[in-house]
Amino acid sequence: MIINHPLLGPRDSEEFVYLGSADLINRPTNWESEEAAEDFYQYLYIRENIAGDNRELWYHEQGDQSWLVVTRCTLTHEIKSVELAQDVSRAQGRSK
Amino acid sequence: MSKTKYSALKVLKEALTGHKGWEPAWRDAEPKADGYDVIIVGGGGHGLATAYYLAENHGITNVAVLEKGWIGGGNVGRNTTIIRSNYLLPGNEPFYEMSMQLWENLEQDLNYNAMVSQRGIMNLIHSDAQHDAFMRRGNAMLFADAGCEYLNKKEVKERYPFLDMDNARFPIQGALAQPRGGTVRHDAVAWGYARAASDLGVDIIQNCEVTGFNIENGKCLGVQTTKGDIKAGRVGVCVAGSSSRVMAKAGINLPIESHVLQAFVTEGLKPVLDNVITFGAGHFYCSQSDKGGLVFGGDIDAYNTYAQRGNLPIVEDVCSGGMAIMPMVGRVRLLRMWGGIMDMSMDGSPFIDKTDIQELFFNGGWCYGGFKATPASGYCYAHLLATDEPHEVATAYRLDRFRRGEMIDEKGVGAQPNLH
Ligand SMILES: Cc1cc2nc3c(=O)[nH]c(=O)nc-3n(C[C@H](O)[C@H](O)[C@H](O)COP(=O)(O)OP(=O)(O)OC[C@H]3O[C@@H](n4cnc5c(N)ncnc54)[C@H](O)[C@@H]3O)c2cc1C
Numbered sequence: 350m351i352i353n354h355p356l357l358g359p360r361d362s363e364e365f366v367y368l369g370s371a372d373l374i375n376r377p378t379n380w381e382s383e384e385a386a387e388d389f390y391q392y393l394y395i396r397e398n399i400a401g402d403n404r405e406l407w408y409h410e411q412g413d414q415s416w417l418v419v420t421r422c423t424l425t426h427e428i429k430s431v432e433l434a435q436d437v438s439r440a441q442g443r444s445k
Numbered sequence: 446m447s448k449t450k451y452s453a454l455k456v457l458k459e460a461l462t463g464h465k466g467w468e469p470a471w472r473d474a475e476p477k478a479d480g481y482d483v484i485i486v487g488g489g490g491h492g493l494a495t496a497y498y499l500a501e502n503h504g505i506t507n508v509a510v511l512e513k514g515w516i517g518g519g520n521v522g523r524n525t526t527i528i529r530s531n532y533l534l535p536g537n538e539p540f541y542e543m544s545m546q547l548w549e550n551l552e553q554d555l556n557y558n559a560m561v562s563q564r565g566i567m568n569l570i571h572s573d574a575q576h577d578a579f580m581r582r583g584n585a586m587l588f589a590d591a592g593c594e595y596l597n598k599k600e601v602k603e604r605y606p607f608l609d610m611d612n613a614r615f616p617i618q619g620a621l622a623q624p625r626g627g628t629v630r631h632d633a634v635a636w637g638y639a640r641a642a643s644d645l646g647v648d649i650i651q652n653c654e655v656t657g658f659n660i661e662n663g664k665c666l667g668v669q670t671t672k673g674d675i676k677a678g679r680v681g682v683c684v685a686g687s688s689s690r691v692m693a694k695a696g697i698n699l700p701i702e703s704h705v706l707q708a709f710v711t712e713g714l715k716p717v718l719d720n721v722i723t724f725g726a727g728h729f730y731c732s733q734s735d736k737g738g739l740v741f742g743g744d745i746d747a748y749n750t751y752a753q754r755g756n757l758p759i760v761e762d763v764c765s766g767g768m769a770i771m772p773m774v775g776r777v778r779l780l781r782m783w784g785g786i787m788d789m790s791m792d793g794s795p796f797i798d799k800t801d802i803q804e805l806f807f808n809g810g811w812c813y814g815g816f817k818a819t820p821a822s823g824y825c826y827a828h829l830l831a832t833d834e835p836h837e838v839a840t841a842y843r844l845d846r847f848r849r850g851e852m853i854d855e856k857g858v859g860a861q862p863n864l865h
Contacts, residue, residue: 350756362748362756362758363758367747367748367863368861369702369749369861369862369863370749390847390848393791393847393860394700394791394847394848394860395698395699395700396689396698396699396700396701396702397689397693397698398689398690398698398699398701398702398703398749399749400689400690400703400751403749405748405749421748423703423749423750423751423752424751424752425752426750426752426756
């Protein structure tokens, strides 16, 4: 698989480490609330495990060490879009 | 139903009479209009074994196994056929040892030749830390009566002179062996359970994909399929790599990711390897089939996928693992390779449990190691479906164990399915 890095252009997926669903960006911030235990349980352990277009986190370990959000079809391995995770996270209103 | 008993005498008789007396091994059934007491979704090894033990151990014979393709077309016919009971943790080891004992009697129980071969399995040791970890594992195995044997460097070298004992990166210090481990003809397991279940009255329905569940007031009343709706008293899902897709139709998200594992077979060689050898440090494991091909595998591809094929980087990775540990494979040609989709769970261990929906049960999360579990998984799932109680060796396989902080994490890597 070739990942089209937004800054570095097309790179072999072998240069990357796969983490998992891009939902992992949304770490709960409510650690003091009543629901925190349940929210962290859902965040850490439960997966949608989508058959189709999946948004996922790839880390460019053997490159510029940036985190990317790659939208990839889990049925065909076709990569639909690649964004910097930082941009995705900021667009969702997080500080980084 | 006329059950043909397989025996040497029968083979001889058929040979002399033109092989006219053989019958299909199981009935290819169509769904009954008034439904079933139990429907098993998924005709892999686990689903077929569950149906067999429901009928054999609990007398529940009004059972259907629904399979979207053909039985044996899933992971049960794609795996590298290794069986062993060399686990460490108390939640796992008694379960896998029970499975091993069921394998030991499987062919007599089913009257079917599944080529169960207890040729032994040997895990190589390459460092002091690995040595200590394997000693601990060996003791856990002895506690569970699974048996094990420690081989020092000299003994390993005597048995397998072709191993690269003094590899610069991973020199071999010794091995932890389980002489009762080995291999089983994988698709014969599907056929053997199918035949035995069918003889007891179970309907095996192929080309019947479950597309939804009929759920009313929190209770499952049956399934929707490509052959129409089918009523059921109870539904047991058992679909391995498709677990998340199927359970999503009941609105349930699971602690599971789907990943692909690849397997490889070389051209046939004369007998060179009478054991299963695993090289944990680089991740490569290998055995030799009765036809002579080396059967081997290694790491999963490490990204979520439902495509039943892997990519080339892992092919290179696995083959270089092989070259590192047994350089004699260098000139052997690879004949075939394929992939299977596995349900990798958050701690690398499986589930056999009820769900929050009444009469809907779940069996899955077997990762890359569920073939060896087939008999015990069927035995324990049938026990749960028939009695509402988990079997005593499967009490840890609960879906809510992460919520309770009671993971069964053999590798100790945490909630990262692609590392288990
Ligand atoms: C390459 C590879 C090597 C492996 N090596 C080993 C090994 O050496 N030792 C070991 O112990 N384990 C091994 N495993 C793991 C083992 O094969 C699996 O854990 C085990 O086979 C899973 O259980 P099963 O046999 O029931 O699965 P499957 O045979 O996959 O059965 C599930 C069935 O459900 C069906 N299904 C899916 N969705 C639906 C639906 N909607 N409706 C109806 N039916 C449906 C599928 O078609 C399939 O037939 C390996 C796996 C792979 C892929």
